[in-house]
Amino acid sequence: MSVQEELTAPGPTGPLKGTLTLPVGREPLRSKTPVFLIVPGSGPTDRDGNSPLGIAAGPYRLLAEALAERGFPSLRIDKRGMFGSSGAVSDPNDATIARYGDDLLSWTSAIQERLPAENGARCVIVVGHSEGGLVALAAMSRSPCVCGLALIASIGRPLHDVIREQLRANPANAPFLDEANAALTTLMRGERVEGSTISEALRPLFAPEVQGFLIDAFSYDPVELAAQVKVPVLVxxxxxDLQVSVADAQELARAAPHATLALVPGVNHVLKTVSSDDPSENLATYANPTLPISPAVVHAIAQFAEKIMEE
Known part of the structure; x- marks a missing residue:
């Protein structure tokens, strides 16, 4: 059982908003109990892990509830300019990895204020899912209250390499691969692609309004960032997972100085267990909020926190 409350943090022009999930009967928390800060993945992903682009699996909500059952509080957040945090900035596309990192700093301060520890700062474990892992990695050097980092389905290569691979993996993209590769190369140089020249099939990926974010995101190497992390890391x-590979996770785990790698059999990108390699069955789970989150994922994260508490 858990209780949930809305929490706010200062944003650039208005409040950032999220949901704090607390274990029933566990407050006040012990000073050593960490709080998980769940950082959402790419695009219009909300605090529950859902998206108007066809994702309704609710992985972040399910993770928060499962962690509460294990005695751990968590905060899941809406990105600046989106959903509950729509007033935080005027344009949600005017974002960079560093600006999302600024928001994480604001959230860690809000956690300290809401759930202060008796001695020192409250331990915060940042949980970055998918693109949220890159945001978390980039913000780690600026986050003094963070005592651990969990990277879930996070890329271990520059984003442009991952996009190329994902495009090649779908045979339907064959007619557009040359154009997509040219666009990626242009963005990697820090230059924009003329919107009127983009094929209709590629416009959702290379829309003019998101090109600034892509240019910025392409400049980060997750492995280089992981090598600089000083706190314990769980990968x-x-x-x-149809979107991120086991090889990505292995690269991150090799790079981080204090890393534990947890490979979870049968689990996909939205943290649900899939019984076969059939892509259609896999993708069907993206729209199924009743399918539970993988217990093995929850166990790995809870065990990681328990180990940090013992140190």
């Missing part, structure tokens, strides 16, 4: 990767 969680499902073996049936």
């Amino acid at each position: 969680v990767q499902g073996t049936r």
Whole structure:
């Protein structure tokens, strides 16, 4: 059982908003109990892990509820300019990895204020899912209250390499691969692609309004960032993830000085267990909020926190 409350933090022009999930009967928390800060993935992903682009699996909500059952509080957040945080900035597309990192700093301060520890700062474990892992990695050097980092289904290569691979993996993209590769190369140089020249099939990926974010995101190497992390790191990767590979997770775990790698058999990108390699069955789970989150994912994250508490 858990209780939930809305929490706010200062944003650039208005409040950032999220949901704090607390274990029933566990407050006040022990000073050593960490709080998980769940950082959402790419695009219009909300605090529950859902998106108007066809994702309704609710992985972040399910993770928060499962962690509460294990005695751990968590905060899941809406990105600046979106959903509950729509007033935080005027344009949600005017974002960079560093600006999202600024928001994480604001959230860690809000956690300290709401759940202060008796001695020193409250331990915060940042949980970055997918693109949220890159945001978390980039912000780590600026986050003094963070005592651990969990990277779930997070890329271990520059984003442009991942996009190329994902495009090649779908045979339907064959007619557009040359154009997509040219666009990626242009953005990697820090230059924009003329919107009127983009094929209709590629416009959702290379829309003019998101090109500034892509240019910025392409400049980061997750492995280089992981090598600089000084706190314990947990890398969680499902073996049936259609978007991020086991090789990505292995690269991150090799790079981080204090890393634990948890490969979870049969789990996909939205943290649900899939019984076969059939892509259609896998993708069907993206729209199924009743399918539970993988217990193995929850166990790995909770065990990681328990180990940090013992240190």
